[in-house]
Amino acid sequence: MSSPAQRAPLPDRAADTSPEQPWPVRLLSMKIAEYVEKMSVLWVEGQVVQLTRRPGARTAYLTLRDPDVDMSLSVAIQVNALDAMPTPLSQGARVVLQAKPVFWTQRGSLMLDARQIRPVGVGELLARVEHLKQLLASEGVFDPDRKKPLPFLPRTVGLVCGRASAAEKDVVENARRRWPSVRFAIREVAVQGPTAVQEVTAALAELDADPEVDVVVIARGGGSVEDLLPFSNEALVRAVAAARTPVVSAIGHDVDTPLLDHVADWRASTPTDAGKRVVPDAHAEREGVRQAAERARGALRRRVEAERRHLVAVRSRPVMADPSAMLEVRRRELDALRDRARRRVLAAVHRASDQVGHLRAQVRALSPQSTLERGYAVVQHSDGRVVLDQAELEVDELLRVRVARGDFGVRVAGLS
Structure with a gap:
């Protein structure tokens, strides 16, 4: 067995490693740290999903999440940088950070060493939503041609709403007032905050895969612009566009127009309006059936009366009063035609007999005899x-x- 001094040197590059000459974990961690160390200080945007700040500590830790996908990074930041913000930082806030990526070789993890932090203002958020709206519109995501019609009477109504929310009550109660036997498949999820997009998208995918669910309602009450931002998220909007089941958007009030309203197959002004739209009104349908039956009876009655009058008119004709009269007329016509034919035949026979006699005399006169x-x-x-x-x-x-x-x-x- 060879001694450590006799071993071949380790490869300098990752491409030169092999089963016979692998890198140890410590060397790989060092190589990654060297690579990350070469990265410049950069600005990054995300959503704060966790903030840890211990009393007396000079460093605070937070988790920065991408609002469009389930991906996050740990961030270390000086407390004085947090205190310099115009308003206290809270979970769910959208921020931009100036940070340097750092790779911790001992734990094998990547994190950010933040230098500055700034909140993303409402105006900037709305501008980004407007830019996303134009981008999706150019792709045809909002085209009316791709929207699906809502079913007349769904077997089951899927409902995505907040936990114990007023929106759930409004949709369910108003739908059952119109059609008491309607069935619901309810998925209670977070409708604001850092996990809202992920939970709403997962609930939509679950209901869309259920063959018994014929329509899905995504409902939430009113709120601030920041509270309704998850419903303008690109990932959620594209998930609704790809859904097989028709989707109804019931977010906020009339003045609230998240991008979900544009991609949904039907937009309800409020959750109450959604409850009235997804099912028909049983009383109105019964009244419609009653009116249709009454119109059918009236039409049938008028048809029978018209046919009765027509039958009376037919029976009042002379030919129907005395059916043999028509036969007598035809019999007389037939007798007259028979007599005429007999006379014509006899006349033709007489003329032919005369012609035969004349021809016989001519033949006799011309014969040798x-x-x-x-x-x-x-x-x-x-x-x-x-x-x-x-x-x-x-x-x-x-x-x-x-x-x-x-x-x-x-x-x-x-x-x-």
């Missing part, structure tokens, strides 16, 4: 040829003579 009856005869050779010329005859030739009634033979005695 008629010529023979006038005394003429037909003389033929023994082979049947008709004698047409005397030169064809020979003495003692036997000829056949045909007369009107019969024939006889003759012999040529001589030729003149």
Whole structure:
């Protein structure tokens, strides 16, 4: 076994390490500390989620969280820097820090050594919200075409609200006044403070994944601009835009317009208004059904009366009073047509008989038999040829003579 003196030197760069030549943890921590030490002093913004300040201590500690994602850093700051702030620092406040990143090798953790701290004013916060609004609008997140219609009668209404809040009471009571059997799936979460965005987003995702929930209401009562900032958070706005279930925004009062109002599928002016919008009014629906049934009965009654009048009019016609009258007319027409056809057929037969008689007389007059009856005869050779010329005859030739009634033979005695 080789001694420590014989071991190969450790690699200088992380890319040169290998299973045979790894860095020990202490060296990695030192390398990270050296890298972090090269970073310049910088300004960083975040939300204070925890503040620890012990009496008599010169250093205070706080946790700075990114309001858009679940990520935070520990910060050490001199007490005199906190005392220099115009107002005492409280949890949930938005601040900007001038700090130097520091890596603690013993604990293997990164923290910030703050030099200055300033609160983020309401005007600046509103300006950032307005900038985010324009950015999201340019992406089409607020387009009316992507908004989903609310269901007529949801099976279950999802409700995201504060714990034991008046907004929950307003939504539930007003909805049940309109439709007593409505069901709610309520998720009570923080609606202000550093965890509000994360809890509201998680509750929305849970309700959106529930197939029984047909609409989700995000409700909160009124409050200051800082209190309502979570509902203008980009992460929450994008989560609402991506939700499969229609979302109703019921934040604050009419004058409060967080970005959630623009991305939601329907904006309620108050939580009370949301309770009235998510379900129909049972009394109004019953009245509508009653009126529709009355209109249907009236229409059916008018149709029956009209058909009855039409039937009476049809039955009052002469043909319906005496059905055989129409048959008699048709029978007389048929008899007249039959007589006319018979007369025409007989006339055609008579004309044809006359024509046959005329043709028979013509044929008889033109026939050879008629010529023979006038005394003429037909003389033929023994082979049947008709004698047409005397030169064809020979003495003692036997000829056949045909007369009107019969024939006889003759012999040529001589030729003149």
